[in-house]
Amino acid sequence: MFTLSLNGFAVLLSAAAQGMLGAVWYMGVIPKPYALALGRTDLVGRKPEPLFIAGPQVCMLVVTLGNAMLLRALHIDAMPDALVFGALSGVGYIVATVFNVAINPNIPRPLLYGVINAPYFLVSNLVSCAILTAMA
Template sequence: MFTLSINWLAVLLSTVALQVLGAAWYMGVIPKPYALALARTDLAGRKPEPLFIAGPLLCGLVVTMTNAVLLRSFHIDTMSNALAFGIISGLGYLVATVFNVAINPNMPRPLLYGVINAPYFLVSNLVSCAILTAMT
């Protein structure tokens, strides 16, 4: 039987950290380039609709829970190994997916979209892995 014990407080704190990081990144650091990448300069400075707050929160929870399960499954319990895992999974899954999503005919500036979004996903994955490991 497959069982894992997960620190749910660490999952909660990591999820909140990703939400705060995302808000700082998308509303503070890159709002204009993000709008430009989407060819939606009308979005700059507008308050986000509830979907654009709840959606990333839920996705951050799923990523954090997945990291928690994988870190436990692979018996990763040192910060250096957790960060190495965060880089590998961040680049291999999250950054690759950002560029894959960007490369479609509906994205006006796919490379710009990838370049400005990928750092958030890589850093957020590292933050998630660090919090989960620090609290084990």
């Protein structure tokens, strides 16, 4: 049987850190370019609906749980290895998915969408892996 022991506090802290990073990124650093990429400049400066706060936080919790399980299953416990894992999974899965989501008819500026979203997801994945490894 396959079982993993995870540090629940580290998982919650990692997800919270990703949420805070997301708030800084999307509400402080790139709100105008993000709205432009979505073709929704009417949203700049408006308070986001609860779904747009809670939804990403739940998604980051899922990503964090995935990272925690993979780091443990792969016996990655050294910070340099965790950061390599975070970079590989960040680029190979998350950044690629960001660009894949961007390439649809509902995103008027797909390249801009990918370019401004990808750094957040890559950095947040690295932060997640670092926190999970530091607290393992």
